[in-house]
Amino acid sequence: TANGLKSIDFLDTSNGYAVGDSGTILRTVDGGTTWTTLTSGTANNLTGAIFVSWDKGWVVGQTGIFQTLNGNSTCISGDSDWRCENMDSTGNVGKAIRVAVTSAGVPAFAYIDSTNNTMKYAVRDGGIGMGCADADWSCETIRAATAGDGDPSIGFAFDQNNLPAISFNDGITFYYAYRTAGSGCTDADWTCEIPLKRVMDSSLIFSGTTPYIAYEENSMLRLAVRVSGKWRHEILDQCTIGCNDTQPLGEYASIAKTGNTLGIAHKETTNSDTQYLQADISTLPALQAFTL
Numbered sequence: 001t002a003n004g005l006k007s008i009d010f011l012d013t014s015n016g017y018a019v020g021d022s023g024t025i026l027r028t029v030d031g032g033t034t035w036t037t038l039t040s041g042t043a044n045n046l047t048g049a050i051f052v053s054w055d056k057g058w059v060v061g062q063t064g065i066f067q068t069l070n071g072n073s074t075c076i077s078g079d080s081d082w083r084c085e086n087m088d089s090t091g092n093v094g095k096a097i098r099v100a101v102t103s104a105g106v107p108a109f110a111y112i113d114s115t116n117n118t119m120k121y122a123v124r125d126g127g128i129g130m131g132c133a134d135a136d137w138s139c140e141t142i143r144a145a146t147a148g149d150g151d152p153s154i155g156f157a158f159d160q161n162n163l164p165a166i167s168f169n170d171g172i173t174f175y176y177a178y179r180t181a182g183s184g185c186t187d188a189d190w191t192c193e194i195p196l197k198r199v200m201d202s203s204l205i206f207s208g209t210t211p212y213i214a215y216e217e218n219s220m221l222r223l224a225v226r227v228s229g230k231w232r233h234e235i236l237d238q239c240t241i242g243c244n245d246t247q248p249l250g251e252y253a254s255i256a257k258t259g260n261t262l263g264i265a266h267k268e269t270t271n272s273d274t275q276y277l278q279a280d281i282s283t284l285p286a287l288q289a290f291t292l
Contacts, residue, residue: 091115098156110156155204216250
């Protein structure tokens with residue numbers, strides 16, 4: 001496709017989906033060797049996707065539209081394969097939106113409200129909470145930005161206890177927010193930490209209750225892990241010749257895990273290459289302690 005791709009999700013080694021600009025949705029059944037274009041019914045950019053079976057999943061885009069492939073059309077396009085819900089529609093919402101699903105199959109999103117310069121969280125809890133345009137959703141403001149609405153690349157995931165966490169840059173500072181009552185966040189139900197220095201692109205996953213963040217900093221691809229309440233990190237790849245902010249390693253970093261296998265993909269801007277790194281979590285060397 002000529003359109004840029006923003007997110008990819010595989011159900012297994014063969015079946016996967018990719019989404020991107022101009023409403024692009026692609027599906028593969030042979031591990032990525034070939035891809036088939038699906039009709040999304042929108043021309044808006046799509047930024048996140050997660051699927052729990054070959055015919056059920058969630059795709060999100062810049063308009064904050066929630067879509068599920070379930071055969072009940074409520075979309076403007078009338079595509080019978082999709083159902084759409086406007087979870088949040090006040091102001092310019094949905095920038096850098098990311099999607100995750102709990103172990104019970106409940107979808108949730110982390111996204112930026114560009115009008116109010118805030119990081120927000122939404123979960124489809126059937127209306128237990130409030131704050132969303134749709135009564136089936138609950139929306140929370142995690143933290144107000146200090147300089148604009150920050151860098152558009154954020155990480156979002158649930159741990160094994162279905163507690164959400166978000167990694168994001170508010171324009172000056174990089175934060176790790178997790179839903180446990182504490183300090184540092186606008187919402188008292190969340191805790192915000194400053195685990196790293198000048199972080200641009202980031203991607204987040206959990207192994208049990210241990211968060212792993214792949215990120216780009218100072219033209220280097222790095223990995224951060226929170227162990228026993230302290231953040232540790234290592235450099236995975238770095239630029240050595242002619243390095244500057246316009247030629248970073250680690251741009252658009254994306255991290256995923258299956259079993260003990262940890263995989264990280266990123267863009268190496270100097271040669272315009274996409275690179276993939278893989279390691280066994282159980283055999284990773286001890287990570288260096290990170291000092292701010």
